[in-house]
Amino acid sequence: MQSSIDKDPSGERPFSGDMNGANAMALGDADARFERVRTQLRARLGGEVYSSWFGRMKLAEASKGIVRMSVPTAFLRSWINGHYLDHIAELWKQEDPDILRVEIIVRTATRHMRSATEVAPAGKPITRQAHTALASGTLGVGKILDRPSSPRATNGGEEARQSVLGSPLDSRYTFSSFIEGPSNRVAFAAARAVAESQSSAVRFNPLFLHATVGLGKTHLLQAIAAESLKQNPKSRVVYLTAEYFMWRFATAIRDNNALTLKEQLRDIDLLIIDDMQFLQGKSIQHEFCHLINMLLDSAKQVVVAADRPPSELESLEPRVRSRLNGGVALGMSAPDFTMRLEMLKLRLANARADDASLDISDEILTHIAQAVTGSGRELEGAFNQILFRHSFEPQITVDRIDEILGHIYRSGEPKRVRIEDIQRIVARHYNVSKTELLSNRRTRTIVKPRQVAMYLSKIMTPRSLPEIGRRFGGRDHTTVLHAVRKIEGLSGADNTLAQELELLRRLINDQA
Ligand SMILES: Nc1ncnc2c1ncn2[C@@H]1O[C@H](COP(=O)(O)OP(=O)(O)OP(=O)(O)O)[C@@H](O)[C@H]1O
Known part of the structure; x- marks a missing residue:
């Protein structure tokens, strides 16, 4: 079978860097492995799911313990990262235990990304261009694997x-x-x-x-x-x-x-x-x-x-x-005004890498940087809210920004709910220990409190799914996502659970 990398219309070189290096996978090898990974994915997920998400996935690069597969859109990349990266990483690891990292990248952005990193001399600050490309996540969410x-x-x-x-x-x-x-x-x-x-x-x-x-x-x-x-x-x-x-x-x-x-x-x-x-x-x-x-x-x-x-x-x-x-x-x-403005500008540049039409004025960024004076995480939260609103209110004004972010300004030092408090209160409520909550045990009596605690961590704290996963015994973000969806789904249909969640929220808020 002809390799998908040979047919890649983006013109990417299939393999980067030192093809002759000890860590480079031979072309035929990588190709054959990619085919096996695809076959196994299809067998695991079924033809329909496979062709929806992986039909257009291509092998972009395999060298130095890193495998990169490309897809045509940022949406596909983020969906695969959110739902299937673990499966893919596991299958590659079975093919070659020396693989350290498996990544999904977006095809059009790849060449830019690679040239940006290649020109940067080791140990020197890299170019603004690379800065943006790296931070925009064009590399995708990677999976670091243990290497013997x-x-x-x-x-x-x-x-x-x-x-x-x-x-x-x-x-x-x-x-x-x-x-x-x-x-x-x-x-x-x-x-x-x-x-x-x-x-x-x-x-x-x-x-x-x-x-x-x-x-x-x-x-x-x-x-x-x-x-x-x-x-x-x-x-x-x-x-x-x-x-x-x-x-x-x-x-x-x-x-x-x-x-x-x-x-x-x-x-x-x-x-x-x-x-x-x-x-x-x-x-x-x-x-x-x-x-x-x-x-x-x-x-x-x-x-x-x-x-x-x-x-x-x-x-x-x-x-x-x-x-x-x-x-x-x-x-x-805490960052000063100049740093906050720079963080916002960088976030905007990253967002624009996915959607070039995005246009948020300097005036608005400056206004946010002046008003939101807390941590990088608060700034991130404020920026994400504005980004979200901007998608259906493109002509957003400074006054409107104040309305949207009012709760962040008002709270000053916002009331902070900690994941540890959520775990403690949920564990006590369901009469399990915190160790059990973080363990791998899968009995119903532990799984439900664990999923409830993950769900509450997602809705009551600004933590990202990977951050929550790390605090729940090093779980993957897809596990957290699954728990959040499960509890969301169940609470819609089960009034008792909905009331239980409300009670827990109040208990946690009281302690924050
Ligand atoms: N100086 C900075 N430059 C760029 N981004 C920053 C900076 N400081 C914080 N952030 C961003 O703010 C968010 C929160 O940062 P991070 O999770 O590293 O904080 P932390 O100190 O580990 O917090 P915690 O103690 O709550 O875990 C991240 O998205 C991070 O990228």
């Missing part, structure tokens, strides 16, 4: 090969899409330095970043992971939330697998832990302390983020705190 990079990991056999140590990265979170300014300049510089000098001298170790909510900690941590992998695709980078770390250990201990997990973690080059404030439990903290001691002793980089500096993390054991204090702790604060 060392003999130790593969010696563990099939199970070690298949395990996924880290949480998936959000491809929008890069250094180039991060707006730097007085409130985060030092943290940003340290993050870049760590990502770029990972293999050589380790200067900031551990690097500890702290800031209150929505100020870009996760963004920066994931940018470190992405940049390190870009600079050295062979390096073994693991990004985890503290809760996911706890869950992995708890599960491994339960399944008598703790040794294997420790062996796998020992092999990594860069460990990144987000939301450190949620690391709980004496034995887990003991394991964590042991792990970072070992990594630091072997000059491996550790990066940690939390909502406060190490000395204020009272739930942590003194020795963990002291180990975290032993490196560099850097805070970030």
